[in-house]
Amino acid sequence: MGAPGFREDRYRFASRPLDDPLNDNVQSIRDYLDIVLRHRRLVVLVFLCALVGSIVYALAKTPIFTSSATIELEQQQTDRGGKESMYEDRVYSDYMAYFLTQKEILTSRHLAEAVVDRMDLGNREEFAKSSPSLIGWVRHTVTGWVSDLMGTDDRVPVEDPALAKKNALSNAVLARLSVKPVKKSNLMAVEVEDADPKLAQEMLKTLLDLYFEQNLDNRKKQSLQAAGWLKEEVIKSEDKLREAQAKLVDFTIDHGIVDSADGGLSQVLSVVNKTMEGHVRSQEMLAKIQSLRMRGVSEQGSLLPEGMKDEYIGKLKQELAIMESEYSQMKGVYSSNYPKMKMLEKKIRFLRDRIGEIEQGLVSSALDSAQTEERLLEQSYQSARAEADRVKSLEAQYSLLKKDVDTNTEFHKILLQEYKRTDIRARTISNNVRIVDPPDRPMSPSKPKKTLIVLIGAMLGLMGGLGMAFVLSAMDQTIYTPQEIEERLNVHKLGIVPDVDKLRLIRGSNGTDENIDFVAYRHPKSPMSDAIRNLETSIFLSNVDRAVHSIAVSSASPGEGKTTVAISLATVLASDPKNKIVIVDADLRKPRIHRAFGLSEKKSGLSDLLDGSVTNISKVCHSTNIPRVFCVTAGTMPRDPVSLLRSDDAQRIADLLKERYTYVIYDTPPVLGFADTPLVCRFVDGLIMVARQGLARRDELKEALQVIRSMDDNKLLGVVMNKVSAGWGYGYGYRYGGHYYYRNYKYYSG
Secondary structure, X not given: OOOOXXXXXXXXXXXXXXXXXXXXXXXXHHHHHHHHHHOHHHHHHHHHHHHHHHHHHHHHOOOEEEEEEEEEEOOOOOOOOOOOOOOOHHHHHHHHHHHHHHHHHHOOHHHHHHHHHHHOHXXXXXXXXXOOOHHHHHHHHHHHHHHHHHOOOOOXXXXXXXXXXXXXXXXXXXXXXXXXXXXXXXXXXXXXXXXXXXXXXXXXXXXXXXXXXXXXXHHHHHHHHHHHHXXXXXXHHHHHHHHHHHHHHHHHHHHOOOOHHHOHHHHHHHHHHHHXXXXXXXXXXXXXXXXXXXXXXXXXXXXXXXHHOOHHHHHHHHHHHHHHHHHHHHHOOOOOOOHHHHHHHHHHHHHHHHHHHHHHHHHHHHHHHHHHHHHHHHHHHHHHHHHHHHHHHHHXXXXXXXXXXXXXXXXXXXXXXXXXXXXXXXXXXXXXXEEEEOXXXXXXXXXXXXXXXXXXXXXXXXXXXXXXXXXXXXXXXXXXXXXXXXXXXOOOEEEEEEOHHHHOOOEOOXXXXXXXXXXXXXXOOOHHHHHHHHHHHXXXXXXXXXXXXXXXXXXXXXXXXXXHHHHHHHHHHOOXXXXXXXXXXXXXXXXXXXXXXXXXXXXXXXXXXXXXXXOOHHHOOEEOOOOOEEEEOOOOOOOOHHHHHHOHHHHHHHHHHHHHOOEEEEEOOXXXXXXXXHHHHHHOOEEEEXXXXXXXXXXXXXXXXXXXXXXXXXXXXXXXXXXXXXXXOOOOHHHHOOEXXXXXXXXXXX
């Protein structure tokens, strides 16, 4: 069990690997349970005290009644539309800001003072006798502290007793008041607590009445202020409109124009357009006349405009046509030398020249007239064009003035309409909050919640008891579990020995109690025997590289059961017929081996061998009632045990015992305070330290181990934990329950 790879836990977790984390977790849980069980009386005491205290508090606490009401806040207008909820993004933040504002108004000191005044709470005995709830008082006190720290406290230090009393009353009202939102709605729940249900209802009703009155007054005041501001703006806009209209009238009078819609400016532009058309026509006529002038006379006659032909030219052309007709007729009859023909030809030529001269004169006269007309039209066009530019500039200025008048007219109209609406709304305004559920009168107290108080008290008591148990365990140096030996002292754990006194009732056939030192030998199926055999196995398996024939058994302090372990180990080793065991009582200060084996204290023993009184070692090796087990008692009590154990004879005697016996077991004194055990360790093969559960201390055992380890040849085999209670159950046979039969008596394991 103590050898590498051996653990006594294998009895409990045989189906799991030894390095399975589950084993460690279960062991940790068991360690915590061990701590609780060790201090179970303290845990139960603290739990009962807390439970009784919570019950007394719940019964003694004054019943508190809560009157509640629900009011609806007007949903604020937002830019959101459609199906979007008010509990989204910025809209929800705006609503929460609005709710917090209303909450601060409801819980303001001003409103609380108004409640005190209206209800005359200073003179009401039922209010003076009742006290606010603890939660309300704490909430109000913490709020006051926060206000003090942030510098936002609206309370004014008062020296007047009357003001101080009023301040205290308002604090009491606020301590009874709570305001909270109703989830996913624009509702707000308002509650008032008091020991008197009627007073709680009355206080809440008065508070809400004052809140509604104040809210309505504020809304009217705001609306009237808005109406007054709008009225001032209407007057200002009216003045601006008059000023703009005056500028427009002055402009039209100064420049002699009227609105283009009445034909004023449009007529001027029409004249300009007609002048431009005449100028274009005169330029076309002038070009045509110049082209006529450049052509011949014959062509001019045919191309000359009708307006330029007079009656005389027409007659000449008629005569010319008659003569040319006559000449053509005569030409077919007469020759060209015929006198009449020559005369007729001369007349025709004369008429043609005459017509050409007249037409040429007409063209020149028409050209002069056209040029004169073109010059006049050019001057008229330039004048019209300048007038058009002036008119356009005036029209632009007129449009700006007209637009200013129109804008001021429209703005004045809008302001006037808004002012009328605001004025009407201010005179007919209503509250934007309404009561959904009016203040009710509670029929049963809401506080204290006795069941909850008792449960909380029980939980606090249990946690407090467990906490104290763990704190005491952390401060306690006593060793309670075998794991502490390995984890905190870094020493090999050989095994554990059960506390037989608590696990069994063993009686002989005569009804007398059996000696506990021989339980392991006489009851080979008992948990005690199993524990000693596991110890034996651990010793030899952990020392396969060396022979262990002589073993010293000691402890850090007295009373830890080292003698019982030594005797039990010796008797179990003797169960093998091949072994021959001798147990030596090396405790020359307080020997006990002789009493265990029923030997006389006067028999010769170890001290007699060491001081030379007895020279034959056979005379001190006494036989016992257990086969193959011999005993060397302490002998005569020496005056100086240390000097005897330090002598050379001690080594010689130890060597003789090892030659004669298979195993030599030494029962030695405690390590602390005595030098006996380190001296015995010089001539033994190994040392076993015994630590008793609930008695051995870590600091003492650690110091004893340091003493042993400081020796040149460290003989320490490990530590055995003795008298382990059945409640800790570290894997031994007493775990099986039931009972074992031993001849004419029973061994009970529970």
